[in-house]
Amino acid sequence: MLTDLLLAIAHHVLIFALFGLLVTEMVTIRPTMGASAVRTVAKLDIAFGIVAALVLIVGFCRVFFGIKGAGFYLPNPLFWAKIASFAAVGLLSIPPTLQILRWRRAAGEGDDFRPAAGEVKTVRRFMHYEGMAFVAILVFAALMARGYGL
Numbered sequence: 001m002l003t004d005l006l007l008a009i010a011h012h013v014l015i016f017a018l019f020g021l022l023v024t025e026m027v028t029i030r031p032t033m034g035a036s037a038v039r040t041v042a043k044l045d046i047a048f049g050i051v052a053a054l055v056l057i058v059g060f061c062r063v064f065f066g067i068k069g070a071g072f073y074l075p076n077p078l079f080w081a082k083i084a085s086f087a088a089v090g091l092l093s094i095p096p097t098l099q100i101l102r103w104r105r106a107a108g109e110g111d112d113f114r115p116a117a118g119e120v121k122t123v124r125r126f127m128h129y130e131g132m133a134f135v136a137i138l139v140f141a142a143l144m145a146r147g148y149g150l
Contacts, residue, residue, distance in 0.1 A: 004067040011062055014055045019134060021048040025096075026127045031117040035107035038115065042104040045097055052090065078149030082140035088133040096123045096130075 025044045028037055063073045073079045099119055107113040143149060 001067065003065055004062070007058060007062045007066055011055065011058045014051055014058060015137075018048065018051045018055055021051060022127065022130060022134065026124060026131070029120055029123055029127070031115065031120045033115065033120075035111045035113040038100070038103045038107040038113065042100050045100050048093070049097070052093075056086070072150075073144075076144060076149040078140045078144045082137055082144065085133050085136040085140060089130050089137070092126050092130045092133060096126045099123050 021044055025041055025048065028041050028044065063070055103115050
């Protein structure tokens with residue numbers, strides 16, 4: 001029972017941290033940002049990837065070691081919809097990450113770097129899509145917690 005509680009707490013804290021990192025990146029990425037902000041965003045993006053991996057690890061620990069067990073989660077189509085939404089967040093994060101890496105390389109060449117406005121707009125659009133997919137995760141989680149999908 002304690003294991004389940006600790007896993008649930010860790011999972012929820014990590015989910016909130018992941019969302020916080022996404023919002024922080026979105027707020028930081030602006031056409032007016034300079035090299036210093038680009039380096040900050042690159043660090044935030046690394047943290048986003050690490051926290052996303054931890055969400056998956058802890059989440060699957062809940063599936064296999066939590067009270068409800070795999071028998072509750074694996075046959076539930078809402079669980080798989082939640083996983084698909086998480087995968088969508090991951091896939092949608094690839095183009096911004098690649099662009100942030102390009103910006104970081106360019107910012108390393110000098111402090112006068114400014115990303116192109118069109119690139120910033122594209123990255124922010126992808127991040128907004130990530131946010132929408134993130135909301136879907138929360139919706140599916142709430143439905144599952146109330147017994148839907150069984």
